Amino acid sequence: MxxxxxxxxxxxxxxxxxxxxxxxxxxxxxxxxxxxxxxxxxxxxxxxxxxxxxxxxxxxxxxxxxxxxxxxxxxxxxxxxxxxxxxxxxxxxxxxxxxxxxxxxxxxxxxxxxxxxxxxxxxxxxxxxxxxxxxxxxxxxxxxxxxxQVIFEQDDVVTKQGKPYTVFTPYMRAWRQQFTPLLTQPFPAPLAGALAPPTEAQSLLSLAELGFAAAAQQAVRLPTGRTGGKVLLQDFALRISQYKACRDYPAVKGVSYLSAHLRFGTISIREAVRLTMDIEDEGAASWLNELIWREFYQQLLWHFPDVVTQSFKAEYRQLAFPGQDSWFDAWRQGNTGYPLVDAAMRQLNQSGFMHNRLRMVAASFLVKDLLLDWRRGEAYFAAKLLDFDLAANNGGWQWAASTGCDAQPYFRIFNPVSQSEKFDPDGKFIRRYVPELAALDNKAIHAPWLAKSLPSGFQLGRDYPEPIVEHAIQRELALALFGKK
Known part of the structure; x- marks a missing residue:
């Protein structure tokens, strides 16, 4: 233990x-x-x-x-x-x-x-x-x-053979079996020692003095610091019971918004796990699973650091992705012609945040529809995400690309239209980030190119791009690419 x-x-x-x-x-x-x-x-x-x-x-x-x-x-x-x-x-x-x-x-x-x-x-x-x-x-x-930064690290949770877990469910079960509430007790601040004050010459430089734009501070839309983290934690405590039911809907306030605070440690992992113990219901249990996923990816990165530069699954390391550079540009700019994908990318570019369901949709679209190397998308997320964490980002991208451990099978490919219809049924999220589609009805907004009629004055291809690829065709190409190994 x-x-x-x-x-x-x-x-x-x-x-x-x-x-x-x-x-x-x-x-x-x-x-x-x-x-x-x-x-x-x-x-x-x-x-x-x-x-x-x-x-x-x-x-x-x-x-x-x-x-x-x-x-x-x-x-x-x-x-x-x-x-x-x-x-x-x-x-x-x-x-x-x-x-x-x-x-x-x-x-x-x-x-x-x-x-x-x-x-x-x-x-x-x-x-x-x-x-x-x-x-x-x-x-x-x-x-x-x-x-x-974790409850269990490195070799704390391993198989009976002493090897790291590479499948989440048995890792999760072992994690829960070894877990004890004592592990969430806060570390005390002993009075035995004394803090020493720094000299003024070593005080905090301004963003400008560090060479960064002061405007970056205004671009952070999340409450910051320890105080901001506590505010978000307390707010989520009021909503955590609905987490499982609401977490997949980007237009709903369903997620915790604590990922950046956990990443930079303004909130401790012990505080986060204690919240799931204080509120014992389906929502809390679901969020605890997400925290365990976080630790699963951390121990994977520790044991398999090569995943930073290559696929975990050796059979996919030599895949020749045939996607076009112009498609990558359209994807990162939010101009693919697929409204939910574009809304997700624009949310990322504007706020430094992307809803977790949309991270999966956007990643799957890049790899399985645009047939582009997952590492290009991972690097773009790494540059844009406020909550960027190497282990989670790499793990999530390899999961979506089917190249990682316990990843989504290569033949399961997200349909960007059906994902949109299911998780943003009224188009509320799309309308926020793709305002040029605001006048479309709740059916047409998910796939404008299939609409029988469009609003007067709206022209597809001028006011909003036509799809850069056809999902059904790209799906078959992706199956052929991954099936060859």
């Missing part, structure tokens, strides 16, 4: 090996909160003084557009985190550069015995942390990482 983060266990942890030492450094990454934070709790418990730092990683930032919403979301969360730490006489140093250089340098400058962080399972993060750990060892210091 994994270590249970109870208050008693944390305090007993100081008895022998972890005698209280002088100073440490708490390195925040995707855990932007001062409460229920595993690494921060351990750091304060074991050390008399705790310095706190966040590094805007230039290795990541230089690849991002200057109006990236995620930087603005992080920036807002850091402002609130700094305020929270200052309320306890501490504060947050915010640096900009290469963390493999900056973290060891800062640890030496502040005479820290150890650097604390919460584990990150992505390949880049693992390599970065290994480099930091090696440099700290050369200094006689230590990198101490904690489990924080």
């Amino acid at each position: 994994p270590t249970t983060p109870t208050k008693a266990l944390l305090y007993n942890d100081t008895s022998e090996h972890f005698m209280m030492s002088t100073a440490c450094l708490m390195w925040f990454r995707r855990d932007l909160r001062a409460v229920d934070n595993a690494a921060l709790s351990r750091a304060l418990l074991r050390h008399k003084t705790c310095h706190c730092v966040f590094v805007f990683d230039e290795n990541i930032l230089r690849l991002l557009p200057r109006d990236d919403r995620r930087v603005a979301f992080i920036h807002a969360a850091l402002q609130e985190l700094d305020t929270a730490l200052r309320q306890h006489n501490g504060g947050l140093r915010v640096l900009h550069g290469d963390p493999t250089q900056l973290i060891p340098q800062l640890a030496a400058e502040l005479h820290c015995d150890a650097v604390y962080c919460n584990r990150d399972y992505e390949p880049y993060a693992r390599e970065r942390d290994a480099q930091v750990a090696a440099q700290l060892r050369q200094q006689g210091r230590e990198l101490r990482s904690e489990k924080d």
Whole structure:
């Protein structure tokens, strides 16, 4: 069984090996909160003084557009985190550069015995942390990482043969069997240690000083920071019972909208799981399954990091996707001629969010209708999604493309029209993001090219594109492509 983060266990942890030492450094990454934070709790418990730092990683930032919403979301969360730490006489140093250089340098400058962080399972993060750990060892210091962003990690949930699960349902059953409510207890904020204030010279830079457009802040339509995450969590608590019934309808307020907060750690996974325990019904059980899917993909990425660049299923690694570049352009711009697909892509482009049902529809359309490599779509989502998480994004795309573990079989192909009719029956979502179709009736709006009559003055091909492909034909081509293997 994994270590249970109870208050008693944390305090007993100081008895022998972890005698209280002088100073440490708490390195925040995707855990932007001062409460229920595993690494921060351990750091304060074991050390008399705790310095706190966040590094805007230039290795990541230089690849991002200057109006990236995620930087603005992080920036807002850091402002609130700094305020929270200052309320306890501490504060947050915010640096900009290469963390493999900056973290060891800062640890030496502040005479820290150890650097604390919460584990990150992505390949880049693992390599970065290994480099930091090696440099700290050369200094006689230590990198101490904690489990924080998941309930179960790495090899916590494996088969009886000690192998990772590659099918969700048995993983989910094993996850639930090993789960105990004790695993959701919040990590305490011990009073044994003291937070150290930073110097003013190391305070948070503005978005402009970081090289990003200030307008990106206004582009974030989601409540930000710890406060924003709590507001959304409390709001979802009032709706979670209807989650299973409403989750697939993009025009309905049915989902949690917490994915970005879980991604950047302004809400802890323990808080999320506790909500499903407090409200024991079908809706809560369904949302817990989504949280387990999140951990399923995290452990897959840990065990199979090659999925970042290639299909999990070896038989699909050499597929020659024949789709046209012009089709990809139409897809990403929301101009395919299929209203629900276009509405989904425009929602993504305008807000940095896409409803989960629509992520499946848009992904299936790219791969199975446009016959384009799933990696192109995955990369586009990675660039646009505010809640982008490598494990979930890769897992979701490989599921839709039929190339991943426990993926949708290749012969099951979403029909974009029937998906539209079923999950946006009144066309409310389509009308919001494809306003040029607003005057069409509730039948025609799903497939304008099939309508017997269109509104006066509306011309298909001029006011809205005709379908760039025919679904029935592309479906057969997709079956032939995947069937050849």
